[in-house]
Amino acid sequence: MTMRFALDVPNDVSKDTLNVKIKQKINGMIDDLINSLPAPAQLTADERRGIIARYSAVLEGNFIYWMTAALLAVKSEDARPILLDNLHEEVRDAHPDMLRRFTIAAHAFPTDADALAVNDELTRVRLFLGRLSGVQSVLTMAFFEGFIQRFMDYLASLAAAQGSTEMEYTDVHGVCDIAHTDGLFKALAAEMGINPLEDGKELYEGVYLLRNLIKRIVFNRVEAQAA
Numbered sequence: 001m002t003m004r005f006a007l008d009v010p011n012d013v014s015k016d017t018l019n020v021k022i023k024q025k026i027n028g029m030i031d032d033l034i035n036s037l038p039a040p041a042q043l044t045a046d047e048r049r050g051i052i053a054r055y056s057a058v059l060e061g062n063f064i065y066w067m068t069a070a071l072l073a074v075k076s077e078d079a080r081p082i083l084l085d086n087l088h089e090e091v092r093d094a095h096p097d098m099l100r101r102f103t104i105a106a107h108a109f110p111t112d113a114d115a116l117a118v119n120d121e122l123t124r125v126r127l128f129l130g131r132l133s134g135v136q137s138v139l140t141m142a143f144f145e146g147f148i149q150r151f152m153d154y155l156a157s158l159a160a161a162q163g164s165t166e167m168e169y170t171d172v173h174g175v176c177d178i179a180h181t182d183g184l185f186k187a188l189a190a191e192m193g194i195n196p197l198e199d200g201k202e203l204y205e206g207v208y209l210l211r212n213l214i215k216r217i218v219f220n221r222v223e224a225q226a227a
């Protein structure tokens with residue numbers, strides 16, 4: 001079968017190899033983001049509060065919405081239960097409530113200025129996911145899950161520096177859950193098999209938009225636009 005993805009891999013590459021290459025690229029992007037985080041001790045209290053507030057402004061109201069968008073986008077029957085499982089846990093354990101408690105305890109509940117600081121990048125991700133492109137949407141959520149898990153130690157250290165001890169959100173999300181992350185890559189492989197991305201489309205389009213949003217959360221500076 002001819003590969004229908006605009007990637008720099010030969011046409012005869014196996015699906016497994018392709019999946020490994022995609023996973024490596026996603027993990028590399030996450031590594032770069034994590035390595036670029038400013039040391040909490042070098043930030044002012046206001047800068048620390050801002051990162052928590054912008055993170056919360058994006059995550060609380062959008063994570064479940066975006067996972068739902070990915071669920072609506074996929075055509076593969078094998079991908080659906082993986083996304084549903086994820087949503088089930090989010091709703092059953094009230095993860096938005098957990099995040100809100102974390103944010104309030106760190107005295108970082110988002111203001112209108114915090115919400116508006118991320119507005120442009122957030123809107124781009126929303127409109128992108130609204131196109132309901134199965135493969136691209138699942139890959140975007142795999143990147144999101146992977147990033148969140150790696151970001152938790154840092155987020156917890158920001159909150160601790162703000163005097164908080166409420167860490168249920170970061171404890172729950174920072175657990176290295178191989179099965180969870182692998183699940184989304186399995187969903188990606190299943191979706192690629194039956195609903196491949198059209199020729200000429202950028203596989204990482206949503207990932208790049210989400211990466212810009214994450215950079216805005218962390219840095220809130222114009223250079224976040226550069227990538």
Ligand SMILES: [Fe+2]
Nearest residue numbers: 063090095173
């Ligand atoms: Fe969650």
